[in-house]
Amino acid sequence: MALVVVGSVAYDGVETPHGAVDRMLGGAATYISLAASYFTPVKLVGVVGDDFASEDAALLASRDIELTGLERVPGGKTFFWSGVYSADMNDRTTLRTDLNVFADFNPQLPESYRSEPYLFLGNIQPALQRSVRAQMHRLRLAGGDTMNYWINDFRAELLETLKGWDFLLINDGEARLLSGQSNLRRAAAGIQAMGPRALVVKRGEYGAVLLRGGCHFMAPGYLLEEVFDPTGAGDCFAGGFMGYLAGRGVALDGAEVDFADLRRAVIYGSIMGSFCCERFGVDRFRTLTHAEIEARYQEFKSCTAF
Amino acid sequence: MALVVVGSVAYDGVETPHGAVDRMLGGAATYISLAASYFTPVKLVGVVGDDFASEDAALLASRDIELTGLERVPGGKTFFWSGVYSADMNDRTTLRTDLNVFADFNPQLPESYRSEPYLFLGNIQPALQRSVRAQMHRLRLAGGDTMNYWINDFRAELLETLKGWDFLLINDGEARLLSGQSNLRRAAAGIQAMGPRALVVKRGEYGAVLLRGGCHFMAPGYLLEEVFDPTGAGDCFAGGFMGYLAGRGVALDGAEVDFADLRRAVIYGSIMGSFCCERFGVDRFRTLTHAEIEARYQEFKSCTAF
Numbered sequence: 001m002a003l004v005v006v007g008s009v010a011y012d013g014v015e016t017p018h019g020a021v022d023r024m025l026g027g028a029a030t031y032i033s034l035a036a037s038y039f040t041p042v043k044l045v046g047v048v049g050d051d052f053a054s055e056d057a058a059l060l061a062s063r064d065i066e067l068t069g070l071e072r073v074p075g076g077k078t079f080f081w082s083g084v085y086s087a088d089m090n091d092r093t094t095l096r097t098d099l100n101v102f103a104d105f106n107p108q109l110p111e112s113y114r115s116e117p118y119l120f121l122g123n124i125q126p127a128l129q130r131s132v133r134a135q136m137h138r139l140r141l142a143g144g145d146t147m148n149y150w151i152n153d154f155r156a157e158l159l160e161t162l163k164g165w166d167f168l169l170i171n172d173g174e175a176r177l178l179s180g181q182s183n184l185r186r187a188a189a190g191i192q193a194m195g196p197r198a199l200v201v202k203r204g205e206y207g208a209v210l211l212r213g214g215c216h217f218m219a220p221g222y223l224l225e226e227v228f229d230p231t232g233a234g235d236c237f238a239g240g241f242m243g244y245l246a247g248r249g250v251a252l253d254g255a256e257v258d259f260a261d262l263r264r265a266v267i268y269g270s271i272m273g274s275f276c277c278e279r280f281g282v283d284r285f286r287t288l289t290h291a292e293i294e295a296r297y298q299e300f301k302s303c304t305a306f
Numbered sequence: 307m308a309l310v311v312v313g314s315v316a317y318d319g320v321e322t323p324h325g326a327v328d329r330m331l332g333g334a335a336t337y338i339s340l341a342a343s344y345f346t347p348v349k350l351v352g353v354v355g356d357d358f359a360s361e362d363a364a365l366l367a368s369r370d371i372e373l374t375g376l377e378r379v380p381g382g383k384t385f386f387w388s389g390v391y392s393a394d395m396n397d398r399t400t401l402r403t404d405l406n407v408f409a410d411f412n413p414q415l416p417e418s419y420r421s422e423p424y425l426f427l428g429n430i431q432p433a434l435q436r437s438v439r440a441q442m443h444r445l446r447l448a449g450g451d452t453m454n455y456w457i458n459d460f461r462a463e464l465l466e467t468l469k470g471w472d473f474l475l476i477n478d479g480e481a482r483l484l485s486g487q488s489n490l491r492r493a494a495a496g497i498q499a500m501g502p503r504a505l506v507v508k509r510g511e512y513g514a515v516l517l518r519g520g521c522h523f524m525a526p527g528y529l530l531e532e533v534f535d536p537t538g539a540g541d542c543f544a545g546g547f548m549g550y551l552a553g554r555g556v557a558l559d560g561a562e563v564d565f566a567d568l569r570r571a572v573i574y575g576s577i578m579g580s581f582c583c584e585r586f587g588v589d590r591f592r593t594l595t596h597a598e599i600e601a602r603y604q605e606f607k608s609c610t611a612f
Binding site: 087088176182183184185186203206207209216217218219220221223224225226227260263264266267301303304305306 | 393394482488489490491492509512513515522523524525526527529530531532533566569570572573607609610611612
């Protein structure tokens with residue numbers, strides 16, 4: 001049972017205190033798909049120009065990520081973003097954003113994608129997220145993320161979109177902005193009333209909190225020895241979280257509902273985010289093995305149990 | 307086996323989004339002692355003026371906190387601090403600091419304190435912390451906290467002081483400042499080389515990390531429904547942490563060394579910090595019961611296990 005992932009596929013220029021790369025594979029859908037691919041088959045939906053390198057397509061294909069839904073615009077250029085991180089890597093400044101073919105992205109799902117049970121909607125225009133969801137007719141679990149820009153300037157559209165989601169991934173500040181509540185538990189209650197029964201609040205290096213009904217689960221962030229490049233870590237969290245749930249065949253409102261599965265999904269999200277930071281861009285996924293993921297899961301357990 | 311606590315005893319004026327109190331009992335040693343008193347007998351060392359109210363002494367005494375070491379300066383006034391919190395309570399602005407009798411604090415321990423096995427050194431001048439430690443001659447476990455001011459302006463003295471500590475409680479930013487390392491694991495290794503074999507890094511609402519040798523333990527912050535007043539939360543963390551270790555008879559280098567005890571101490575620290583925030587100043591400790599503490603411990607367990 002495959003997971004459909006929609007979002008940006010891009011080239012990034014990144015500078016961190018550990019070095020700089022002018023142009024490398026990036027984009028939310030790329031990171032989400034790579035992380036999720038360790039847990040479940042993935043089908044990607046996105047758009048690129050004809051500058052999209054065959055070696056980048058090959059990396060995705062090597063992880064068995066289906067690219068039928070990756071539209072290539074002849075004569076178009078792929079979305080490009082560049083930014084520079086602060087010394088502690090907790091802040092970053094965008095240097096350049098060239099939307100290119102992504103500006104006209106209007107995702108049409110291949111027929112072979114439409115009956116898949118799992119859908120993750122990356123951070124794109126809420127109306128497009130809704131359109132993608134409407135194209136799928138056998139969903140068991142659908143959710144995604146969003147950002148300040150849509151919360152502030154496309155609020156009505158976002159609220160309409162969220163009605164159809166089972167879960168929302170969001171960061172602390174966005175949860176407060178969306179709900180108008182500064183306390184996280186109250187913010188979660190407000191957002192759950194908008195539609196998504198489960199909420200995952202990402203807190204960067206500090207971990208994540210999962211809230212569903214009256215229950216919550218708190219996961220601290222994995223303590224890395226060295227952060228090379230945090231680009232994509234939040235998306236890899238999403239990929240690990242959703243990929244694990246899809247791989248387990250979880251449905252939030254079905255008989256299989258299990259809060260324990262959701263907890264483990266949060267931990268796998270944290271783990272995939274932590275691996276992502278160990279190399280520039282997507283490089284860690286060129287070598288990452290299932291055994292390394294399982295070892296980190298056990299380490300996480302031993303560092304949090306009491 | 308009692309715990310000796312040294313630090314400020316004060317009156318505070320506090321304004322939060324939930325209200326304001328002009329003058330109420332406060333000070334690091336007060337909060338540390340109150341929190342620790344749920345786990346072990348406490349002997350306080352501090353200084354107040356003769357404006358120190360008998361009802362405040364009575365509150366401390368009601369928790370069996372020994373006050374023989376609380377010096378009263380005739381004609382003197384008690385340390386006063388006031389501040390106002392931001393809307394999200396993550397920042398505060400100091401409005402007034404009147405050191406009063408605290409400016410000449412030179413702690414002399416009563417004879418009855420000097421053979422106790424446990425010592426927590428609150429945030430005072432490093433030379434005074436060292437002097438207190440030197441007055442005790444049967445210590446099993448000693449540690450404390452410090453702040454940016456001492457790290458920046460009294461560095462040599464602080465380094466001399468830290469040599470004699472078993473553990474240090476510190477926040478993220480202070481750990482980075484003291485070690486010169488931005489990565490927390492590297493910062494911890496640097497600080498452990500200065501003396502304290504165990505390091506507890508407090509991260510406010512995000513929890514705490516315990517590091518000792520190659521092991522670490524990560525605890526997320528307790529998710530409160532409502533934060534009334536965060537004043538003293540960090541000190542209550544310290545009191546819960548150290549009080550639990552003292553109550554268990556733990557020595558960091560003895561045969562009883564048990565990383566599991568240290569983990570639980572961090573959780574009890576988080577719990578005592580969380581209770582502190584539920585009312586203004588020390589008010590929560592007027593009613594808090596052991597049963598409530600144990601219930602929160604179980605809740606913490608159920609919200610973090612996976």
